[in-house]
Amino acid sequence: DAKTTQPPSMDCAEGRAANLPCNHSTISGNEYVYWYRQIHSQGPQYIIHGLKNNETNEMASLIITEDRKSSTLILPHATLRDTAVYYCIVRVVGNTPLVFGKGTRLSVIA
Amino acid sequence: NAGVTQTPKFQVLKTGQSMTLQCAQDMNHEYMSWYRQDPGMGLRLIHYSVGAGITDQGEVPNGYNVSRSTTEDFPLRLLSAAPSQTSVYFCASSYLGTGKHEQYFGPGTRLTVT
Numbered sequence: 425d426a427k428t429t430q431p432p433s434m435d436c437a438e439g440r441a442a443n444l445p446c447n448h449s450t451i452s453g454n455e456y457v458y459w460y461r462q463i464h465s466q467g468p469q470y471i472i473h474g475l476k477n478n479e480t481n482e483m484a485s486l487i488i489t490e491d492r493k494s495s496t497l498i499l500p501h502a503t504l505r506d507t508a509v510y511y512c513i514v515r516v517v518g519n520t521p522l523v524f525g526k527g528t529r530l531s532v533i534a
Numbered sequence: 535n536a537g538v539t540q541t542p543k544f545q546v547l548k549t550g551q552s553m554t555l556q557c558a559q560d561m562n563h564e565y566m567s568w569y570r571q572d573p574g575m576g577l578r579l580i581h582y583s584v585g586a587g588i589t590d591q592g593e594v595p596n597g598y599n600v601s602r603s604t605t606e607d608f609p610l611r612l613l614s615a616a617p618s619q620t621s622v623y624f625c626a627s628s629y630l631g632t633g634k635h636e637q638y639f640g641p642g643t644r645l646t647v648t
Contacts, residue, residue, distance in 0.1 A: 460637075465622065465642065466639075466641065466642070467538075467624050467626070467639025467641055467642055468577065468624070468626075468639050469639070470634075470636040470637065473634055517634075517635050518630065518635065519584045521579050521582050521592060522567075522577075522579075522637055523579065524569075526576045527576060
């Protein structure tokens with residue numbers, strides 16, 4: 425079973441920030457939080473990952489709470505092309521497989 | 535780099551037929567895996583490999599075989615196709631050294647079993 429809980433769907437206005445929450449209350453000390461997204465029926469695409477510090481890259485920001493039991497993926501200026509299913513995954517870095525849950529379907533609305 | 539390539543893109547099989555889904559990567563990644571995705575569902579892991587000659591089962595391995603004779607290729611064999619295996623199949627690969635261990639996914643093979 426997936427170790428994360430995400431809302432099934434969210435809407436966001438184009439140009440606004442999209443904040444996608446993820447609960448991972450049973451996360452272990454050596455597990456990272458990864459975010460992937462799947463646009464339409466394409467293969468999933470890596471977005472960002474982190475252990476305990478907040479992370480930012482060209483696509484998004486990842487905010488992890490101090491107790492590491494939850495996190496938020498932030499798309500700072502959502503566009504229509506960000507409409508996708510977003511998956512939050514916790515895993516130990518290395519040869520452990522990615523285990524996908526059902527994710528959050530984000531709809532960006534013009 | 536071509537990244538992760540999968541062939542064929544589409545396939546229709548009759549019940550009981552066998553076939554092999556091809557997956558190749560040109561990034562010298564040690565880790566490769568196969569997932570299936572049913573309509574409206576998340577991805578489920580079928581098999582994975584951490585290097586040539588090493589494979590292991592995932593969540594839903596029944597009805598599928600894999601082998602890893604080279605670093606580049608990781609074919610998935612359907613032994614006797616069943617309608618329940620109608621799905622989209624994704625192959626992925628990643629590096630196992632230090633770093634973010636980002637997994638790269640192929641474009642998928644859409645399989646219909648009638």
